[in-house]
Amino acid sequence: MKVRNRRLLAIMAALVAVSMIATGCGGGETTDTGEEPAAEAMAIKIGIGAPLTQGAVALGQGMKRGAGLAISQANESAEAKELGITFQAVDGDDQGDPKTGVTVANTFASDPNLVGVMGHLNSGVSIPASKVYQDNKIVMVSPASTNPALTLQGFSAVNRVCATDDVQGPVGAESAFGKLGFKSVVVIDDSTPYGEGLAAEFAKKFEELGGKVLFTEKTSDKDSDFNALVTKIKAANPDLIYYGGIYNAGAILAKQASDAGVKAPLMGGDGLYDGEYINLAGAEQAEGDFCTSIGLPVDKLPKGQEFSAAYKALFPNDEIAAYDAYSYDAANVIIAATLAVAKEMGADAVTSPEGRDAIIAAVRGFSGEGVTGPISFDENGDTTNKAITTYKVVSGAWAAEILPE
Numbered sequence: 001m002k003v004r005n006r007r008l009l010a011i012m013a014a015l016v017a018v019s020m021i022a023t024g025c026g027g028g029e030t031t032d033t034g035e036e037p038a039a040e041a042m043a044i045k046i047g048i049g050a051p052l053t054q055g056a057v058a059l060g061q062g063m064k065r066g067a068g069l070a071i072s073q074a075n076e077s078a079e080a081k082e083l084g085i086t087f088q089a090v091d092g093d094d095q096g097d098p099k100t101g102v103t104v105a106n107t108f109a110s111d112p113n114l115v116g117v118m119g120h121l122n123s124g125v126s127i128p129a130s131k132v133y134q135d136n137k138i139v140m141v142s143p144a145s146t147n148p149a150l151t152l153q154g155f156s157a158v159n160r161v162c163a164t165d166d167v168q169g170p171v172g173a174e175s176a177f178g179k180l181g182f183k184s185v186v187v188i189d190d191s192t193p194y195g196e197g198l199a200a201e202f203a204k205k206f207e208e209l210g211g212k213v214l215f216t217e218k219t220s221d222k223d224s225d226f227n228a229l230v231t232k233i234k235a236a237n238p239d240l241i242y243y244g245g246i247y248n249a250g251a252i253l254a255k256q257a258s259d260a261g262v263k264a265p266l267m268g269g270d271g272l273y274d275g276e277y278i279n280l281a282g283a284e285q286a287e288g289d290f291c292t293s294i295g296l297p298v299d300k301l302p303k304g305q306e307f308s309a310a311y312k313a314l315f316p317n318d319e320i321a322a323y324d325a326y327s328y329d330a331a332n333v334i335i336a337a338t339l340a341v342a343k344e345m346g347a348d349a350v351t352s353p354e355g356r357d358a359i360i361a362a363v364r365g366f367s368g369e370g371v372t373g374p375i376s377f378d379e380n381g382d383t384t385n386k387a388i389t390t391y392k393v394v395s396g397a398w399a400a401e402i403l404p405e
Contacts, residue, residue: 041086042347046071046334047108047138048091049119049129055096056246058276060121062321063143064091067118069314070331074339083342085350087335090114094125096221096246101125105132113351114138115359116334118327122246123147123194130158137356139363141333143326146270146294147193151380157360159381161330161372162294162323163388165194168269169201171388172242172292175402176202176267177209179390180290182239184212186264188229188253190221190245198269199244206242214238219253221245226253230260238264246271251280258285265289273322273391273398283396290401295372295387297400298325307371329370337362 048067050060071087074080080087090111092104101120108114109132116139120126126145133140134155142150142160146168151158176182185206189199196218203213214236217229230253233241241257241264243250254266258281267290278286298304298320307328311320341358342350349355367376376384390402 041081041084042350043088043113044085044338044347044350045088045090045111045114046331047104047114047117047119048089049094049101049104049108049117049125050092050121051096052091052093053095055094056121056248056271056274058247058274059144059271059321059323060093060096062274062318062324063119063121063327064089065311065315065318066143066324066327067331069311070328070335072314073310074332074335079339079343083339084347085339085342087338092117092119094120094122094129096122096125098122098124098128101129102132105129109133109136109138115338115351115356116141116363118143118331118334120145121323122192123150123197124192126150127153127193130155133157137353137360139334139337139356139360141330141363143330144270144323145194147197149193149197151382155381156364159333159363159377161326161333161370161375161383161385162270163386164382165197165201165269167386168292168294168388169198170205171404172198172202172267172269172390173205173209173211175290175292175390176240176242177206177211179402182211184214184238185240185242186214186233186236186238187216187242188244189216189218190223190243190249191218192221192245194246194269194271195221195244197244198271199242202242202244202269219245219249221249223249224252226256227260229253230257230262233257233264234260234262240264241266243268243272247274247277247280251277251286254281254289255285258282267291270294270322275319275321275398278393278396278398283393286393287396289393290390291398292388292390293322294326294389295385296389296403298371300400300403301325301371301373303369303371325371329372329375332370333363333366333368333375334359336368337366
């Protein structure tokens with residue numbers, strides 16, 4: 001046991017040394033080291049679990065791009081070359097569906113060279129998939145799944161770099177009631193773990209602050225006809241509509257409410273924070289709507305400009321979406337832990353059961369500075385960074401309205 005502890009301490013020390021190397025903030029990134037690369041690099045795979053063809057595709061594709069940038073930079077680092085490691089991304093299209101997500105997780109688990117997963121987006125997918133990862137010693141870092149239940153399962157391999165619903169929901173209520181002046185609200189959720197959790201936390205805090213919840217309603221994330229619900233909302237005449245769910249259905253609800261003459265704006269969580277919400281709802285119908293999202297706007301982050309420049313160089317035709325920077329940080333945490341373990345135990349040991357255990361421990365013990373701010377995890381694997389920003393649709397685009405204090 002003492003030997004094991006000494007090894008873990010050595011890995012943690014190495015982790016500090018290599019943390020954020022791939023982001024260029026550790027001084028280790030270079031493309032001209034003057035050293036010979038390893039003769040034959042070992043391929044270490046990182047799964048990208050996200051909706052890529054169905055569901056919240058705009059968010060999922062952004063996650064893929066963010067992780068892809070991290071992997072691309074890691075493969076150019078001196079450390080990866082010296083250790084003889086090449087990172088490879090493996091797409092896992094979960095389609096935002098829990099059953100498909102579990103199939104993706106089992107496919108990842110069947111690959112002996114896959115040691116970590118950046119994902120998933122939807123809490124309803126992450127929760128069942130996480131058991132597969134725990135059982136197979138695959139470390140998971142989600143950039144976006146916010147339901148508290150994910151990290152309350154006692155899984156050492158499961159972590160996230162985003163704040164949870166019980167943080168985001170109350171911040172949304174404080175913005176709505178205390179800072180924006182809305183006194184009554186209709187609360188709707190899409191019956192997913194994400195939507196239900198977020199809406200419940202918002203409603204609880206809104207009432208605690210003195211606001212009035214006129215009624216609550218459950219829908220489905222596949223619904224596209226909200227006309228009956230809109231009639232009920234119009235009769236209730238709320239100051240605000242709060243929607244717990246993803247932009248696909250939320251945008252349709254916003255459009256149908258606006259077209260029916262409902263004056264109350266719609267507000268939601270980070271699932272709405274994408275340009276596709278405005279595109280689907282229509283710029284005129286979405287104008288004045290609100291959402292909260294995790295962290296600070298990229299342009300307010302210390303490393304935001306550096307990230308934006310690297311992102312645009314690799315993906316010149318794409319805009320940075322809600323979770324791209326968080327996916328970049330999530331992938332970088334897995335990369336840094338893997339390099340630290342390889343440095344201590346050797347690259348060949350990374351995929352062994354002992355190596356996988358060491359990577360899981362190294363991720364949980366990670367502490368470093370990411371694009372999204374300081375990154376570290378508590379005993380459950382939750383991020384210690386709790387910043388939430390409130391956004392508003394202004395002139396057809398999301399604009400930061402209330403920054404965290």
